[in-house]
Amino acid sequence: MCGIVGYIGNTDAKEILLRGLEKLEYRGYDSAGIAVQTETGVQVFKEKGRIADLREIVDPAVETFTGIGHTRWATHGEPSRENAHPHQSTTERFTLVHNGVIENYLQLKREYLADVTFNSETDTEVIVQLVEKFVNEGLEVNEAFRNTLSLLHGSYALALLDRENPDTIYVAKNKSPLLVGLGDVFNVVASDAMAMLQVTDRYVELMDKEMVTVTKDSVTLQKLNGEVVERAPFIAELDASDIEKGTYPHYMLKEIDEQPAVIRKIIQAYQNEAGELSIDPEIVEAVNHTDRIYIVAAGTSYHAGLVGKEFIEKMAKIPVEVHVASEFAYNMPLLSEKPLFVFISQSGETADSRACLVHVKELGYPALTITNVPGSTLSREADYTLLLHAGPEIAVASTKAYTAQLAVLAILAHVAGKAKGLGFEADLVQELGIVANAIQVLVDTKVEIEYIAREYLSVTRNAFFIGRALDYYVGLEGALKLKEISYIQAEGFAGGELKHGTIALIEEGTPVIALATQPSVNLSIRGNVKEVVARGAYPCVISMNGLEEEDDRFVLPEVNEMLTPLISVVPLQLLAYYAALHRDCDVDKPRNLAKSVTVE
């Protein structure tokens, strides 16, 4: 979703901004722009489409040492050059980039800016016009900016240039992520440390409702009442090679291949000196103290939550409910007496999940975040955090973060259960090691999956994924992967549910991908496959060693029954990958999607 960069120093700002925006491409966007301070004022370059299109129009002759940049994922107004950021005030004195949504922008327009002509349909333009209005009324820029911020309802990360103060970038944040990076006689602004890792690894976190005045040699944080805030920087522990594709054609394939290493890293990270799986005792206490766990998440992380429910209920015997974050915030169920909230989020920035977390904290309940990004908003604002240790996930379609979420949820369930004399039935360290090896076998034999993708998914317009028990949840994830990157209409169903309506959609040749990895429901899912075949479906059964039947299309290596979702998802990720590739889709940056969904 929208990304922001800014640079102020003494080298060419254009190139640093453009490279920064390229690093933010993974977040998803449909237009991009930069604004730079020059001898003759602020120059804006913006374009619908990719950063490569923006590069084409940026004048290489422009000399500039200060600027801001933006990738836009359209919310208010279609993707277009007019709606692309940066936006300028009427006199072009002020220039602004914004990530977030201003909920009261129409009201602000009516109340304060009735005589202003707007050039875009965005909510953002209201902000930059308000700053100009307050400056015209006599306020200092800093004050005018703070005054404007105090009127905004909603989420924002902002970077503002003032033509009359070319040595300063004004920055502010509420709910949307933003960092200020520190350099030697330069400073930067970024939605994500990855964007500016090329120039610095030292960053200062911003809290909600703070503004920052950034020059090339100073960074001053203030609350909206003007009070100055001191905050030590942190080192972004990202390896520049983690965010490169290397020899891979796509990040998604690289990230699928990284899964065995991620599982091994998680085992290590959660092992104590005695080699036993261990989790912060305070978290174990919180889990065992609750009478019901509420897992809240979105998309792939929600699918991980469904599997996590099974893990926790079976290993720790605690009832679990799993909720879609965007619904939970507005339609909260009746809560138990001692609830514990678990937020699962790869990015730690998903606005829907964050809205729930804010609400839950207001109600005074404890919350645990399971995330891949230390220091992310959801991590900072929850009482406890468990990290995924998956390394940066750049492809929009989540793969390694999902398997990492399952592994961490299994460890949490086991450690919490063990504290009560329950836990995983076997040696979880050993079984997760077997899982890592099994995933290795799968990624090493991916050519077989490529054949299946070609055979089943090259021309179809739809596909169904069916499974029972844990396989059902993995089917949901398989369908999401396929639809988001190949644009094939794909749906996941519980095997037994098809005949309650959906089976009407089965036609001659409709691909039905059936997972059969669960001994307890093997016969039933086989029955469901027969039902769809009888109606013309083209079945692709993915089973497991020990449960396979003659016509199964792919047989997974055997792993512990409860841990099968960690490996059965891998062929589904690869199926989606190859289907998208065969259909010439942009695998890493699917249309309309954003990696980090920072608006509700």
Ligand code: F6R
């Ligand atoms: C799908 C995908 C999304 C995310 C969802 C939540 O491949 O990546 O469905 O899972 O947007 O994001 P996080 O986990 O960052 O909260």
